[in-house]
Amino acid sequence: MSTLTLRELERRIRTVPDFPRPGISFKDITPLIEDGEALHAAVDALAEATEPYEYDRILSAEARGFVFGTALSYRARKGLILARKPNKLPRRTISASYDLEYGTDSLEAHADSIPPGTRVLVADDLLATGGTARAMCELVENAGGIVAACAFLIELRFLEGRSRLAPYPVVSLISYDEP
Template sequence: MIREIKRHIRTVEDFPKPGISFKDITPLLDDGPALHQAIDALSSVVEHLHYDRVVCAEARGFVFGTALAYSMKKGLILARKPNKLPGRTISAEYDLEYGTDALEAHLDSIPPGTRVLVADDLLATGGTARAMCQLVENAGGVVAGAAFMIELGYLEGRKLLEPYEVVSLINYKTPDSP
C-alpha cells in the first residue's frame, strides 16, 4: 500500500530553488483512489493516539488535516497566517530560512485539556509543526502526537518535535531516496 501511495508522489529537482528535491503531492491529490488509500493509511497509523481534534496549517496541511479529521470523526482546528481569522486568536512564531513567520488559531477552538493531533502533508525541518504544537499548548491543550504523509528524514525535523510521538507514512531518509 505504501509503495502505491509513494508512486503518486513526484520529485521535482531544483524547485523552488537549485539544490532542492521537492516532493510534489499533486499527483496523489489528482488520483481519487490513491488519495483515499493514503488517508485511510494515515488514519490507521494515528488511531492509537487518542485525540479529540486535528490541527493543520494552511495550505497543503488543510487537505490532509481535513480529510483525517473527517475520516476519524474528529474536530478540526485551522492554523492560519496572521490576521486571517475573525475571532480571538493565539499565535506562535517559527523560523524560516530567511526570517520568521507565525501561525494563529482561534483560542476557543482548543479548550483546556483538549487532546490535539498535529497534521501536515510534510515534515521537513519541523518549524511549522512545532508552531502548531505551541498553539495547542499555549491554549491549554495537549499535543497527542504529530502525523505526516511525508517525512524528509534527512532534515531531522522530528528532533524539533521531541518529546511528541511522530508518525509518517513515507520517510525519505536521504535527499536522493526513491
C-alpha cells in the first residue's frame, strides 16, 4: 500500500484555465498518471472505496476513464466493458446521449456486454455535470443490468453532477468545491 495521502494525490492534478474553452478550468490528471506511485495509490484508494459494493463488471468511458476502469478491473479480477464514441465498436451496440459542460456527445457499448441482471460499477476519472456518468448508467439499465455504484477519482461538486446520479451510490476520492 502506498503512503501517499489523498492531499498528495490532489497536488499531482493540474488545473488548466480556459481549456478546452474560455471559462472551463480543466483538471489535468496526466501528472498523476505519469507518477507510478501516485497512480498506484489512486487506484488502490478507489478500489478500497468501492469494496463495499458487489459488482460483476466495470463500465468505463474513453479515454481517461479507461485508465482507471482497466486498473480497477485488473485489481478486482472483474471484466471491463468499454463505453466508446459512436461507430468505434465492431458488434451491435446500444447507445446513450448526454450533455457535457461544453457540448453534447454519446456513448456506445456492445449490446451483449451487459447480460440482464449483471451488476456494474460505473468508473470514470471525473464527475462534473454528471452527463457522461448518467449516460453510462443508462447503457447499463437499457441492457437489463444493475448499476451497483459510480466511482470517480475527481468530483467537481460545484457542478452538482452527483444529483444526476441519484439514487446510485457515488464514490469520489478528490473533490473540488469551486472552479
